[in-house]
Structures are given as C-alpha cells and as structure tokens.
Amino acid sequence: MNIATFTSKKFLVPGLLILVLIVLATLPLYGSRFLGMSSRDLYLAGIVLMYSALGVSWAMFSGSTGYLSLGTAAFFGVGIYTTALMREILPLGVIIVASALASFLIALLVGLVTLRLKGIFFAIFTFGLVMLIGQVVRYYEIVVQGRRGISVVPTGYNNFYFLMLGLVVVTLLAIYFIRRSRLGLSMLSIGGNEEAAAHMGINTTMVKVTTFAISATFMGAAGAVYATRMIYVDPGLIFHMSNSFTPVLMAIFGGVGHLFGPVIGATVFTLLENWLSQVVPYYYPIIFGVILIIVILYLPGGLVGLIPNLRNRLGEAVAKLRKGGQGEQSANT
Amino acid sequence: MIEELPSLLLRGLVLGGIYALIAMGLNIQYGVGRVFNIAHGEFLMLGAMLTVSVYVGAGIDPLGSLAITGPFLFIIGFIIYRTIFTSLKKRAPSPAAFEGSSLLIAFGFIFIIQNAALLIFGGRGSRRIDYLNFPIEIAGTIFRTNQVVALAVAVVVGVVFYIFITRSRLGKAIRAAAQDPATAGLMGVNINLVLAICFGLGALLAGFAGSLISTYQGVSELMGLNYAITAIVVMVLGGLGSIPGSFIGGILIGIVTSIVTYYESALVLPAYYALFLIVLLVKPQGLLGKK
Numbered sequence: 368m369n370i371a372t373f374t375s376k377k378f379l380v381p382g383l384l385i386l387v388l389i390v391l392a393t394l395p396l397y398g399s400r401f402l403g404m405s406s407r408d409l410y411l412a413g414i415v416l417m418y419s420a421l422g423v424s425w426a427m428f429s430g431s432t433g434y435l436s437l438g439t440a441a442f443f444g445v446g447i448y449t450t451a452l453m454r455e456i457l458p459l460g461v462i463i464v465a466s467a468l469a470s471f472l473i474a475l476l477v478g479l480v481t482l483r484l485k486g487i488f489f490a491i492f493t494f495g496l497v498m499l500i501g502q503v504v505r506y507y508e509i510v511v512q513g514r515r516g517i518s519v520v521p522t523g524y525n526n527f528y529f530l531m532l533g534l535v536v537v538t539l540l541a542i543y544f545i546r547r548s549r550l551g552l553s554m555l556s557i558g559g560n561e562e563a564a565a566h567m568g569i570n571t572t573m574v575k576v577t578t579f580a581i582s583a584t585f586m587g588a589a590g591a592v593y594a595t596r597m598i599y600v601d602p603g604l605i606f607h608m609s610n611s612f613t614p615v616l617m618a619i620f621g622g623v624g625h626l627f628g629p630v631i632g633a634t635v636f637t638l639l640e641n642w643l644s645q646v647v648p649y650y651y652p653i654i655f656g657v658i659l660i661i662v663i664l665y666l667p668g669g670l671v672g673l674i675p676n677l678r679n680r681l682g683e684a685v686a687k688l689r690k691g692g693q694g695e696q697s698a699n700t
Numbered sequence: 701m702i703e704e705l706p707s708l709l710l711r712g713l714v715l716g717g718i719y720a721l722i723a724m725g726l727n728i729q730y731g732v733g734r735v736f737n738i739a740h741g742e743f744l745m746l747g748a749m750l751t752v753s754v755y756v757g758a759g760i761d762p763l764g765s766l767a768i769t770g771p772f773l774f775i776i777g778f779i780i781y782r783t784i785f786t787s788l789k790k791r792a793p794s795p796a797a798f799e800g801s802s803l804l805i806a807f808g809f810i811f812i813i814q815n816a817a818l819l820i821f822g823g824r825g826s827r828r829i830d831y832l833n834f835p836i837e838i839a840g841t842i843f844r845t846n847q848v849v850a851l852a853v854a855v856v857v858g859v860v861f862y863i864f865i866t867r868s869r870l871g872k873a874i875r876a877a878a879q880d881p882a883t884a885g886l887m888g889v890n891i892n893l894v895l896a897i898c899f900g901l902g903a904l905l906a907g908f909a910g911s912l913i914s915t916y917q918g919v920s921e922l923m924g925l926n927y928a929i930t931a932i933v934v935m936v937l938g939g940l941g942s943i944p945g946s947f948i949g950g951i952l953i954g955i956v957t958s959i960v961t962y963y964e965s966a967l968v969l970p971a972y973y974a975l976f977l978i979v980l981l982v983k984p985q986g987l988l989g990k991k
Binding site for chain 2: 403432433435460480484487488490491494495497498499502506509510598607608615616619626627649650651652656657659660663667
C-alpha cells in the first residue's frame with residue numbers, strides 16, 4: 368500500500384463520504400458539549416436531513432424524467448398521517464415501513480392514471496392531488512369526526528435526527544443504484560426524448576410509474592420520521608403546497624444533475640432561511656423569493672453546477688500530491 | 701331542489717362572473733405567454749388591497765378605483781415579464797423547460813408580493829368596506845346589490861376584453877403570438893413586447909377582479925392563493941388558451957359552488973378539486989380548448 372492507493376479517486380470519494388457520515392452520526396454525542404449545539408440546533412440538522420431526503424427522492428423521478436412533480440406534499444403528508452394514526456398501536460419501525468408502503472401504493476395508483484399526461488398537465492395534476500387529499504382529509508375530520516387535526520406526543524430530538532440521517536443514507540444509496548441500473552438509464556432516455564425511448568423498446572409507462580412510486584416511498588418514510596417530532600397534525604398545514612414546492616426548489620438550488628445536489632441545496636437553503644428569519648424576520652420571505660428567482664434564472668445547474676471548476680482545481684492538487692508521493696517512492700527504492 | 705334551482709343558478713352566475721374574469725387573466729398569461737402564473741392571485745390581492753386603501757384613505761369609489769388598480773397592475777405585470785420572463789425565455793433550452801421554470805419563478809413571486817403587501821398594508825387581517833350594501837330582488841331571489849354590480853362590471857370587462865382580442869390590431873398580434881410565435885415574429889410582430897403586454901393584461905384583469913371582490917367581501921394580504929387555485933381550476937376546465945372557455949368555465953364553477961354549498965358547504969373545495977382532476981384526466985384540453 369502506498370499513498371497513491373489512498374489518494375486515487377476510487378478510494379478518496381467513498382472514504383470521504385464515510386468520514387462525513389461518521390462525523391454526522393456522532394454529532395449528538397459531541398454537538399452539545401463541544402460545539403454548543405442546543406436541542407433546537409439538532410432539530411434543525413434533522414430538518415436539513417429531511418429536506419435532503421425529500422429533495423433526493425424528488426430528483427430520483429423528476430430530475431431524470433423531466434416530469435415536474437408537485438406531489439411531494441401528498442406523499443409526505445400520507446406518511447405523516449399514517450404515523451400519527453398508528454403511533455399508539457405499533458412500534459416505530461413498523462410504522463415507518465407502513466407509511467412508506469402507503470405512499471408507494473398511492474403513488475402507484477396516481478401514476479397509473481396520470482402519467483400519460485404530458486408536460487405542464489402532469490405538474491398541475493400532482494398539484495391538484497395535494498389539494499384534493501388535503502381537502503378530503505379535512506372534510507372527513509371536521510364533518511365526520513367532528514374535530515380537526517390529531518394531537519400526538521413527540522419523541523426525542525436524538526431519535527428524530529438519527530432516523531432522518533438513516534433515511535437520507537438509504538435514499539442516496541437507492542438513487543445511486545437506480546441511476547446505474549437499466550431503470551435509471553431508461554428514465555434518462557425518457558427525459559431526453561420520450562418518443563425515441565418508446566421506439567427503442569422501453570416500456571415508458573412502466574418505467575415512469577415504477578420510479579414515481581419508488582420516489583414516493585421515500586417521501587412517505589420522511590413524513591413518518593417527521594411525524595415523530597410533531598405535536599399537532601393539521602391537514603391544512605401538511606397538505607400545503609409549500610411542502611411540495613420547497614423540496615423542489617432546494618433540489619434545483621443545489622443541482623438536480625448530481626447525486627448530492629439536493630443535499631447541498633437543502634443544507635444551504637435551510638440554514639440560510641433559518642439565519643435570515645432571525646436577522647431580518649420581516650423581510651426574509653421577500654429575500655427568499657428573490658434568491659429563488661435568481662437561482663432558477665442564473666443557476667440552472669444549481670450550486671453543484673459551480674463545482675466542476677472547483678473540482679478541477681482540487682483534482683490538480685491531488686494529482687500533484689500523487690506525483691510527489693510516487694517520486695518519493697521511486698527515490699526510496 | 702327543483703324549486704330552488706333558478707335561485708341557485710343565479711347565485712352561481714354571480715360567483716362565476718368574477719371567477720371567469722380571474723381565469724381569463726390567467727389564461728392570457730398562460731395561453732399566450734406560456735407562464736403558468738401561480739402568483740396570479742397575488743395580483744388580485746394587490747387590486748383588492750389597493751381599492752380598500754384608496755376607499756378608506758381618500759374616499760375614492762371602489763368602481764372608480766378600477767382606473768387606478770388597472771394601470772398599476774398592468775405596469776407591474778409588464779415589468780415583471782420584461783425583466784424576468786423575457787430573460788428566462790432566452791435561457792430556457794426548450795418551451796417545456798420554460799414552462800416548468802416559469803411556474804417555479806411565479807412561486808417565488810408569491811413570497812415577494814405577499815410579504816411586500818404585508819409590509820405596505822400593515823397586515824391588519826381581513827378588511828371590509830361598506831359599499832352598496834343593501835338587498836335587491838331579481839327574479840324572486842334576494843341578492844346584495846354590490847354583488848350584482850360586481851357581476852355586471854365583470855361581464856362588461858370580459859366582453860370588452862374579448863372584443864379587444866378578436867377585433868383590434870394588437871389583439872390580432874396577441875392571437876398570432878399564441879398560435880405560432882416564430883411565424884408571428886417573422887410577420888413583424890414584436891413578440892417579446894406582445895408577450896409582456898399579455899402578462900400585463902392578465903395582471904390587470906386580476907386587479908379588476910380583486911377590486912370587484914373587495915366591494916362585497918372582506919379582503920386580506922393572504923387571500924391570493926385561493927383565488928389563484930380557483931383560476932387554475934376554471935382555466936383547465938374551460939380549456940387552456942380559450943377565452944370563451946374560461947368564461948364558460950367560470951360560470952360553471954360558480955354554479956357548481958352554489959349547488960354544492962346548498963347541500964354541504966364543507967364539500968365545495970373537495971368538489972372543485974375532484975372536478976379539476978376528472979377534467980384533466982378525461983379531457984385535458986378542457987371544454988373548449990384546442991388539442
């Protein structure tokens with residue numbers, strides 16, 4: 368083993384990722400003692416992870432097929448509701464799986480009817496779906512049950528954080544393998560030119576419905592984990608369009624083309640929003656809107672679109688180091 | 701039900717007239733400019749808040765305030781298209797990408813306009829003015845005069861707008877731009893200018909609708925989104941790009957609203973969305989839309 372083996376790209380990237388994961392996974396252990404993190408900060412970190420999971424799962428489908436889905440809130444909300452309803456009866460692990468499954472099934476159903484809609488129609492339909500589910504739940508609660516929303520007892524911050532972290536890792540692994548699979552390549556070709564993809568023998572409807580449902584599964588799981596920190600579950604707040612738009616904007620902000628784009632977007636966006644809401648509480652939504660417009664207008668590749676420049680420079684530095692290491696080795700022998 | 705039907709239909713007509721006006725505005729923005737303007741309701745809110753403010757502050761008649769809200773919103777809409785959407789159009793790799801991005805940008809404008817309005821108008825909750833607030837009997841049904849006047853003005857504005865689109869020279873350019881922007885450009889139509897005018901006109905119609913709504917019900921800085929959603933439902937129902945379609949769709953939604961309200965008022969919104977989703981699935985081009 369020499370230094371070249373360790374600095375080669377094959378080991379460097381996974382190594383760095385594992386390091387980051389270890390740092391993140393142990394955050395609750397040292398965060399409060401050494402970084403002065405309050406439990407609210409830990410919650411915020413959990414929220415960053417939640418938006419990462421939502422953004423990554425959104426990009427899984429919409430990023431590669433080019434179908435703009437605004438249905439995130441629907442599947443996220445189904446996860447929240449499933450959890451809120453079953454919290455008292457079942458263990459958490461079972462509930463998360465059940466929530467994910469519920470979202471999967473609903474997405475499968477929705478996908479089967481809607482994915483023949485093209486372009487903006489699909490976006491409007493998924494948007495309408497969120498509203499419809501929200502209104503139906505609200506009607507059921509107010510008129511049939513005679514009360515609005517569900518009150519639940521939240522669990523600890525650590526639990527929430529660890530579960531979200533696990534979910535992000537699972538979601539990232541899923542998108543990593545899907546993008547490399549036949550399914551992922553089919554999705555890309557649908558995004559490029561759907562007709563051509565169909566002529567090449569790809570069952571476009573099957574591919575779209577499958578990936579739409581898979582991406583919804585993770586949204587449902589994210590909802591389930593989020594529900595463990597909630598005190599009160601309200602249909603109007605959960606099936607709200609901002610829950611659909613925010614993860615999409617974060618993903619685009621970070622960059623949809625890259626695996627970690629949505630994660631970076633969610634991190635920067637959430638922290639920025641948190642900071643702005645403290646510094647300029649009255650103006651921050653306006654600043655938020657302006658940033659959003661600027662990003663969509665001038666950064667179509669997102670923040671990661673800016674990275675290739677940086678990476679080239681880093682790559683040069685690594686190459687120099689490697690060359691130096693080899694030189695040393697040959698000098699030794 | 702049968703005895704009440706005429707009065708339910710009339711009530712639906714009153715509601716629907718305003719819905720039609722809002723949807724026509726959205727329709728010209730999407731049908732010609734290809735901007736799926738989810739911030740349409742915010743323009744409506746600006747019109748409503750402006751009317752209330754000038755009525756309370758300067759005693760200007762709400763119908764007279766149309767002369768203020770119209771041009772003001774036209775200018776705002778025109779500038780937004782000229783600065784943001786023209787630039788997006790240049791950068792967008794495909795028309796579909798433009799539509800998706802413009803939807804997201806419009807979402808950004810919801811934040812900007814709504815919160816700017818909260819800062820400007822003070823966010824004092826629902827505000828209501830007392831204008832022509834006395835009953836009037838039409839065909840055996842009691843209406844509030846302000847609602848009937850609002851409907852009459854909405855119909856007049858709608859008809860004038862339709863005549864403008866179908867008869868005037870600028871209207872012809874707008875229709876040409878909607879059909880085939882590239883060819884229209886070759887025929888000497890200044891496409892970017894026409895599209896900006898369309899967006900401005902859409903904002904103007906939304907502003908008018910807002911002013912009219914403020915004459916008969918309470919308005920606030922947060923009212924916009926619900927109307928934007930209604931407008932989307934009406935536009936899809938009537939057909940994307942069809943102005944008569946929006947008019948008919950508006951009346952239809954108004955009637956559905958009044959009939960569903962008669963049975964169970966809590967079901968109005970679910971009924972909207974159900975209708976909306978069914979239309980999208982069965983006939984995505986809408987009742988009068990072209991394929």
